[in-house]
Amino acid sequence: MQLNRTTANVEKRPIKVLQFGEGNFLRAFIDWMIHEMNEKADFNAGVAVVQPIPQGLGELLSSQDGLYHLYLNGIEKGQLINKKMLVDCIQSVVNPYEDYNAYLQLAEEEELKFVFSNTTEAGITYKAGDAKDKVQDSFPAKLTAFLNHRFEHFKGDASKGLIILPCELIDKNGVKLKEIILKYAADWGLSDDFKTWLDSACTFYNTLVDRIVPGYPKDRIKEIHEELGFEDQLVVEGEQFHLMVMEGDQSIKEVLPFEKAGLNIIVTDNQxxxxxxxxxxxxxxxxxxxxxxxxxxxxxxxxxxxxxxxxxxxxxxxxxxxxxxxxxxxxxxxxxxxxxxxxxxxxxxxxxxxxxxxxxxxxxxxxxxxxxxxxxxxxxxxxxxxxxxxxxxxxxxxxxxxxxxxxxxxxxxxxxxxxxxxxxxxxxxxxxxxxxxxxxxxxxxxxxxxxxxxxxxxxxxxxxxxxxxxxx
CATH class of the missing domain: 1.10.1040.10 (N-(1-d-carboxylethyl)-l-norvaline Dehydrogenase; domain 2)
Structure with a gap:
């Protein structure tokens, strides 16, 4: 049986999270966290995934309506653990290289609050030549255009600012991302009001993430499909251990219910x-x-x-x-x-x-x-x-x-x-x-x-x- 929202009984959720990246790590870590908060803390958050490069898993993820199974395997408190779950928080997948307008329209989502990304260490870089009015090559340029569209659509409403948590493994990833966004804002001649909104209404956290994610279990996928009863082409495996360190204001605890969901997240002023x-x-x-x-x-x-x-x-x-x-x-x-x-x-x-x-x-x-x-x-x-x-x-x-x-x-x-x-x-x-x-x-x-x-x-x-x- 093919895995999709017709064959699997799952509920629709409002888009609260924009995610740049559709790879194994984000699906086994960030999307799993959102799934856990939905299940255990009434977070009720849906995710819109943006494919960050022309080649990717967006089409395959769309064909499964954003659904996939996650296996978490390992040793926990001396006990052998094997957990599996259907992760259903991804609501839509957009490839900006094929439909740039659909990408920008995501900025108009009323309940959108968070941005996560994992575009590897090569992702948070400035690339000269990225322009405002066509699909950009770099992730920071795409995000700049997205944020500016949101700013303009909601006429600078401070309540529509976003909390941005990049997961790329570079030092001070949030600070670096914001610096590059401001550089693009200067390149493109964006308004001073936008820059003020970015600074006052949006919050950038530096993060550190830790979970070993080997990805697609190709060696035993036939066995897994028989066990699940679904033809899931996006099964992902990870270890039990997880940790996310956020460097920034403690106020994030008020809007992201990770403590209630029992997640191993540390908020600190020095990561x-x-x-x-x-x-x-x-x-x-x-x-x-x-x-x-x-x-x-x-x-x-x-x-x-x-x-x-x-x-x-x-x-x-x-x-x-x-x-x-x-x-x-x-x-x-x-x-x-x-x-x-x-x-x-x-x-x-x-x-x-x-x-x-x-x-x-x-x-x-x-x-x-x-x-x-x-x-x-x-x-x-x-x-x-x-x-x-x-x-x-x-x-x-x-x-x-x-x-x-x-x-x-x-x-x-x-x-x-x-x-x-x-x-x-x-x-x-x-x-x-x-x-x-x-x-x-x-x-x-x-x-x-x-x-x-x-x-x-x-x-x-x-x-x-x-x-x-x-x-x-």
Missing amino acids: APYRTRKVRILNGAHTLMVPVGLLAGIPTVRENIEDATVGQFVNDALTQEIIPSLPAAEGLTEFKDDVLDRFRNPFIQHYLKSISLNSFPKFKTRVLPSIVSYMEKEQKAPAYLSKSFASLIKLYDPKNKVGFEAQDNADVVELLGTVWEEYRSEYFSLDELVKKVLSYDTLWEADLSVNTLLVEEVSKSLREIESTAELV
Whole structure:
């Protein structure tokens, strides 16, 4: 049986949430939270999903009327837990590249109150050339046009301002998003009244989100369909653990009933300690593992952690280089051990390829800060993190032997393709290839090639990978 609102008995809800992104994480985290608040706290919130890029899951999600099943698997208080639920909060899906007017009309929804997004680290960026009156390329530009349309439609009514909670994993994501919106407002000559409304009626929170979401359980989907009685093409799996840290005014508790729903959400005036350990240890471990594991032919997180060689590599990188690079704090080793236990969750298959989207921007956000801090403290390059860096450069070699096709910013993919082609043409050496990649300041926001110790260590690792194919 096909899954839709005709075959499943679910109620219609008013649109209170605009969501940029339709991927696994948002559906297993934000939409799940909204589902829980609807069920346990009478939130009665519907979600309108905006597909943020031309290619996406919008059409498939629309074909199921926004419905999908979520499986949460893992260990909770020593007990094996397997929960499943039909998540029904998504009411509509809009692809602005196909119907821009329908996208703007969402801004006219009377009860709209919240905006969530997850467009990866590459999403919250300013792109010159995005114009006001046609579909924009960047997420911040789309949101600027949306907010301005809402401001104009409701004639500057302060009660129609929105609470904006970006989930992209960059520091001060709310602050950064607002800065870019104001830049577009200046570019487009939007009114001072709009800028005042944005500042006084809209609230931007910095956020940190944490749940491991492996996504679509392709290995057992036939079994799941038989169990559900539906042909659900958007089943998503996640772990039991979840955490969301919001940095901003405590007043959000008055409009978002997460406490009543029993959700693990922290509202604080300083998320830095939570963010630093999570991004550098949990996300850092994922990101440094991806190229090493894929080049080793090991497809999932759990299998890599259980592999004697790669598992030891990841543990040593965390213990000997990432944790020492962090500000002194209690509980870092315990947090690391908990993270590795979460990676070993036997109930979820988290494929490295699903983590590999935009690997270079992720490396910049999640691993590079540990490299920089380590070198400042130790006055030498970290061997394990440099090995991961070299493995990433090799993974983006178009002629890698593992069949990996990079999904990243077009300019990053083009750069790596070019330097590997020129290296094979003997235009320059492997050391110079590394310098070319490390000097790409458009990505790194710095010329990393001036750090000769880092260049030497990454080059050394890349020579080993090229000559022996041994990664660790």
